[in-house]
Amino acid sequence: MNRRDFIKLTIKGTAAVMLVNGLDIIFQPPDVHARTSPRRFVFLVDIYKCIGCGFCVKACKLENEIPFDAGVSRTWVERYVVNGEGEVFADTPKEARYGFTTGRIDLGRGKFKDIPQEKTKKAFFVPKLCNQCEKPSCVQVCPVGATYQNADGVVLIDRKWCIGCGYCIMACPYGMRFFHPVHRVADKCNFCYHRINQGLRPACVQACPTGARLIGNIKDPGDPVEKIIRTQQVAVHKPEYGTNPQVYYVGLGEEVR
Amino acid sequence: MHILRPLFVVLAIAAIILIARSIWIPSDFGIHERGYTYGWYRQSNIEEWKNFTVKYQGREFCVTCHAEQVQKLTSSKHKNIECENCHGPALSHPADPLKLVLDRNRELCLRCHTNLFYPNSQRSQIKGINPDQHNPGLECVLCHNPHEASKPR
Known part of the structure; x- marks a missing residue:
């Protein structure tokens, strides 16, 4: 082999290798496999605005066919009361499906606590719902591929595919998942995917009288929720878990667990 | 030749598993937008959720x-x-x-109108009553019209 042939062969060989690589990108483009949806649903909760009426919980249970009297819910409202000594008392009587109609804190096991007005230093309500994490740990642990994140960022559960093993219920750092007593599968909030997909607001957002709960699309630059998240002080629950939750809170304090 | 018999058994088991798999697993089950970690699912399930009432x-x-x-x-x-x-x-x-x-229940109104003095919540700005003292046992709608949010008629 002379030098000319060697160089020709090298050029041909390099071209062939690059072509094979190129074909791979043409037929399996990484950009296509990545998210292409123009929507990424996010949620915004304003703790100052929440009045603890519990209409969100009622609407959620009826909209999503969760047995009303069962002690499980896709969303709930927690009450936090901090007294003068800095002690934190929290409760969520019946997931707040009937709201908070008394000042007594339900400590559980039949015990109640009254905190008089002059001793109440901080008190507020915190609505909780599925965070639709960008890196959902509940999805990673599913052994059968029954729970997944779709292109819009919503984590859904395939009720035909779920075997009810409960790994996802254990894996969620926020305790959002529960075992559906009728369908016998894992269940959780999905931002009312059947509603937001057709442009309606989730049932809880519609039922909220104060605008404490809002849904938005973080990929839409004109979206009011996107603007608040980008321009105001918002926080998420338990960022240390690395799940990148997508339910943002205005006025979230360290008392909230 | 008979040394190869276990191999045939293994091949037969593998063939049975593959055939069963192709029957049981729907064709739209696989890796979708979010990759293997988060997007391994049966795609027609999204349509099922979209059709929820x-x-x-x-x-x-x-x-x-x-x-x-x-x-x-x-x-x-x-x-x-x-x-x-x-x-x-x-x-x-x-x-x-x-x-x-x-729902004409007193408890429905009390969701918002129980007096709770919560400094960091808008709840404290809503006019409220103490349900144990304000006409206990009576329906609020006997006196108040909720559509007008009125004083007693």
Whole structure:
């Protein structure tokens, strides 16, 4: 082999290798496999605005066919009361499906606590719902591929595919998942995917009288929720878990667990 | 030759598993937008969730027939309360159900109007009562009209 042939062969060989690589990108483009949806649903909760009426919980249970009297819910409202000594008392009587109609804190096991007005230093309500994490740990642990994140960022559960093993219920750092007593599968909030997909607001957002709960699309630059998240002080629950939750809170304090 | 027999058994088992797999697993089950870690699922399930029945129709639906009542409500202090919060989900009313069940319970009003002095919450700005002292046992609607958010009539 002379030098000319060697160089020709090298050029041909390099071209062939690059072509094979190129074909791979043409037929399996990484950009296509990545998210292409123009929507990424996010949620915004304003703790100052929440009045603890519990209409969100009622609407959620009826909209999503969760047995009303069962002690499980896709969303709930927690009450936090901090007294003068800095002690934190929290409760969520019946997931707040009937709201908070008394000042007594339900400590559980039949015990109640009254905190008089002059001793109440901080008190507020915190609505909780599925965070639709960008890196959902509940999805990673599913052994059968029954729970997944779709292109819009919503984590859904395939009720035909779920075997009810409960790994996802254990894996969620926020305790959002529960075992559906009728369908016998894992269940959780999905931002009312059947509603937001057709442009309606989730049932809880519609039922909220104060605008404490809002849904938005973080990929839409004109979206009011996107603007608040980008321009105001918002926080998420338990960022240390690395799940990148997508339910943002205005006025979230360290008392909230 | 008989040394190869275990191999044939293994091949037969593998073939049975592969055939069973192709029958049991739907063709749309696989890796989708979010990759293997988060997007390994049966794609037709998304359609199943999209077709879930909507129960709460919203005030925009109520106003098409009950314009007068909605008008009354939206000009009162209760303008932020959705009709269905008290009247229940509309479903496909008036076909089904023919009539909605109105919740007249005292507890419904107390959701917002129990006096709670919570400094960091808008709750403290709502006019409230102590349910143990303010006409206990009586329905609020006996005196107050919720559509007008009024003083006792």
